[in-house]
Amino acid sequence: MDNKNISVNNHARKMLAQNVAFTTFRILSGVIVTILFIILAFIIIKGASVLNWDFITTPPTDGMKGGGIWPAIVGTFYLMVGSALFAFPLGIMSGIYMNEYASHGKIVKFIRMMTNNLAGIPSIVFGLFGMSLFVNFFGFGDSILAGSLTLGLLALPLVIRTTEEALKAIPNSFREGSLALGATKLQTIWHVILPMGMPNIITGLILALGRVSGETAPILFTCAAYFLPQLPESVFDQCMALPYHLYVLATSGTDMDKQIPIAYGTALVLVIIILFVNLLANALRNYFQNKLKTN
Amino acid sequence: MSKIEAQHVDFHYGSFHALKDINMSIKEHEVVAFIGPSGCGKSTFLRLFNRMNDLIPDTRLDGQITIDGQNIYDRSVNVDELRKNVGMVFQRPNPFPKSIYENVAYGLRVNGIKDEAFIAEMVEESLRGAALWDEVKDKLKKSAYALSGGQQQRLCIARAMAVSPSVLLMDEPASALDPISTAKVEELIHEIKKDYTIIIVTHNMQQATRVSDKTAFFYLGQLIEYDNTNKIFTNPSKEETQNYITGRFG
Numbered sequence A: 001m002d003n004k005n006i007s008v009n010n011h012a013r014k015m016l017a018q019n020v021a022f023t024t025f026r027i028l029s030g031v032i033v034t035i036l037f038i039i040l041a042f043i044i045i046k047g048a049s050v051l052n053w054d055f056i057t058t059p060p061t062d063g064m065k066g067g068g069i070w071p072a073i074v075g076t077f078y079l080m081v082g083s084a085l086f087a088f089p090l091g092i093m094s095g096i097y098m099n100e101y102a103s104h105g106k107i108v109k110f111i112r113m114m115t116n117n118l119a120g121i122p123s124i125v126f127g128l129f130g131m132s133l134f135v136n137f138f139g140f141g142d143s144i145l146a147g148s149l150t151l152g153l154l155a156l157p158l159v160i161r162t163t164e165e166a167l168k169a170i171p172n173s174f175r176e177g178s179l180a181l182g183a184t185k186l187q188t189i190w191h192v193i194l195p196m197g198m199p200n201i202i203t204g205l206i207l208a209l210g211r212v213s214g215e216t217a218p219i220l221f222t223c224a225a226y227f228l229p230q231l232p233e234s235v236f237d238q239c240m241a242l243p244y245h246l247y248v249l250a251t252s253g254t255d256m257d258k259q260i261p262i263a264y265g266t267a268l269v270l271v272i273i274i275l276f277v278n279l280l281a282n283a284l285r286n287y288f289q290n291k292l293k294t295n
Numbered sequence B: 001m002s003k004i005e006a007q008h009v010d011f012h013y014g015s016f017h018a019l020k021d022i023n024m025s026i027k028e029h030e031v032v033a034f035i036g037p038s039g040c041g042k043s044t045f046l047r048l049f050n051r052m053n054d055l056i057p058d059t060r061l062d063g064q065i066t067i068d069g070q071n072i073y074d075r076s077v078n079v080d081e082l083r084k085n086v087g088m089v090f091q092r093p094n095p096f097p098k099s100i101y102e103n104v105a106y107g108l109r110v111n112g113i114k115d116e117a118f119i120a121e122m123v124e125e126s127l128r129g130a131a132l133w134d135e136v137k138d139k140l141k142k143s144a145y146a147l148s149g150g151q152q153q154r155l156c157i158a159r160a161m162a163v164s165p166s167v168l169l170m171d172e173p174a175s176a177l178d179p180i181s182t183a184k185v186e187e188l189i190h191e192i193k194k195d196y197t198i199i200i201v202t203h204n205m206q207q208a209t210r211v212s213d214k215t216a217f218f219y220l221g222q223l224i225e226y227d228n229t230n231k232i233f234t235n236p237s238k239e240e241t242q243n244y245i246t247g248r249f250g
Helices: A002-047 A053-057 A070-101 A106-120 A123-137 A144-168 A172-179 A185-213 A242-251 A256-294 B042-046 B079-085 B100-110 B116-129 B149-162 B179-192 B205-211 B229-234 B239-245
Strands: B004-013 B016-026 B031-035 B059-067 B086-089 B167-171 B197-201 B214-219 B222-228
Touching: A002 A256, A053 A070, A053 A256, A070 A106, A070 A144, A070 A185, A070 A242, A070 A256, A106 A144, A123 A144, A144 A185, A172 A185, A185 A256, A185 B100, A242 A256, B004 B042, B016 B042, B016 B222, B031 B042, B031 B205, B042 B167, B042 B197, B042 B214, B079 B086, B086 B149, B100 B116, B100 B149, B116 B149, B149 B167, B149 B179, B179 B197, B179 B205, B197 B205, B205 B229, B214 B229, B214 B239, B222 B229, B222 B239, B229 B239
Parallel strands: B031 B197, B031 B214, B086 B167, B167 B197
Antiparallel strands: B004 B016, B004 B059, B214 B222
16 A cells, blocks of 8 residues: 555656656747747848838948948859858868778877867957968958868868768778778769768758858958948959848948848848758758769 | 689778688579678678778788689779679668669669660569569559568669679678568569579578578688588588587687
8 A cells, every 4th residue: 555655756756857848848848939939020120121123132222321232242153152162072081081981090099089179169360361471471361262172261161070970970891881882982982971971961061051151250350341332253252241231230330220231131131041051961862862862 | 613702802091901811602593591690790791892892991811702704803894784793682671762673773874774664664664573572562652661561672672683684792681580481482482593693692591501502601702611501511621610500609
């Protein structure tokens, strides 16, 4: 009789603990989603009033008190493409090297530690480094090239790490299965391992692109122009960029009443671009996963 | 002359002495079963014949292994060529995430064969050889993952056969399969033994008696006894073998 009571009591206490814990988790997750929605709603409410077709297709006018942000959109696009061209091949190859060729030595441990440190460096430091190396030492000047390379450096650790993680998740039995048929290591990587890792690698790449598109500090001293009426014509030209445009409008405007709404509109466009990039990441991931199943 | 010859083979994982002075000789078209408790070194020994242990860092091999009179650990040996000649089927079916057809064609393609007609011919021959053709001939372009576990394992056998090896290594090929699939794989081993020299690692002693001509019993890194399967299971010469096959340990 006593025993039964104890077990009933115990059960009730366990249920209570569980309910308290779950309720706490639920509230905390709710808080996070709410914060995200408040930020989005805030930007939409403040920025939607200026957002129209002209806003995204014309350059700024009247000392940036009017007009649109077309050059900044184009500039951000160029910087994303430029940094991708630099960081993707280099980062993927490093990731392959670290996971497939040398995953056991002290050297790799050292490289991995350095990569992680690289990821932790503040972006403004990347900006200073990019200025002294690309802008001054290599003499690229303030240019899309220098900005892309600097942003590429910032994206590099992300790309290396996602590649490494994606490849690490592939069971060794696939490598052994391929090698056992007389395939070389390179053939194994190219025909079996990379296609299997692709969905995850692509996701990482695109998330890195999203990160790059929103960075201001690395392009501050290397590329970004305050105002350019015309679009850049070569990689040695400066360009405008959305995050920098936003920063300029919000900090050194001459007519805040007119410029603050433009700043919010710019923020909205930037957020929409990043949102699209993330959706694209999901779509590509699904595409490669399905391809893997049927190919 | 023997097909495969191991002389004074010692193998270390780091400081762990996994194989101790193993000597063994295997004739062409023989089926040899390796039995023994887990960790006895039978899989390690098997993986020496296609140099799969090369992939594991910090290992050391002493002694000599020859296949067709050639020392396979000689510097002049091309490992990829060796593995083409010594096929392997793994414990868990590991088809590639490709179509059934491409799984079998893979070994040919990576070995530089471009002739599509020849590849198609070899794919069909290998799938027939692995007793899988009738089940998959209408869905060759479908993913290998659409097959059952047993079918996947026979696909892996077909994949190994496609590059025309002379030796097939099988590392517990039926341990992840249901009894019906296991029976099919065993039947298959019977059918293909006329073309291959087969070494099969197994935990299942009935399986060893059903499929093999000779059986090697390993214990604690040593080859305790190696003889005709019949003799091993009816009248073993060593007490350890007797104890193991009668289920007193392991």
